[in-house]
Structures are given as structure tokens and as C-alpha cells.
Amino acid sequence: MDHSPKFCRAQAAFHQSRADATSLPNVRVIEYAAAQAWTREAELAEMVDRRRARMGLPS
Numbered sequence: 053m054d055h056s057p058k059f060c061r062a063q064a065a066f067h068q069s070r071a072d073a074t075s076l077p078n079v080r081v082i083e084y085a086a087a088q089a090w091t092r093e094a095e096l097a098e099m100v101d102r103r104r105a106r107m108g109l110p111s
Contacts, residue, residue: 057101060094 064087071083104110 054100055093055097057094057097060090060097064088064090064094 067083067087071080071087074080
């Protein structure tokens, strides 16, 4: 299943806010890694959307 860039950015923001809000170092590391992963996923989803638009396919 493809995720939209908007969904991925929302997930990244959610995990970043959890990382910022916690006082537990292990949780901070995990949440920060999740935020980075969702940010990268958003970048990939944007690339897919651009490719589909170039080819005239529905997104």
C-alpha cells in the first residue's frame, strides 16, 4: 500500500513530537529514528507522485 506524502509527514511530526516530549533516552532514540524513517518515506512518496504525474497516471 502506498502512503501519501501528507500522511508520511504527519507521522514524522507525530514521532518527532513524542521524541521531544519524553524524558526517557531510549524512547527518544526510537521516536527520533521513526521520525527520520517517516520523513524519508515522505520523500519517496513525493518522488512516486511526481513520476506518476509525469506519466499521466492517477496518484
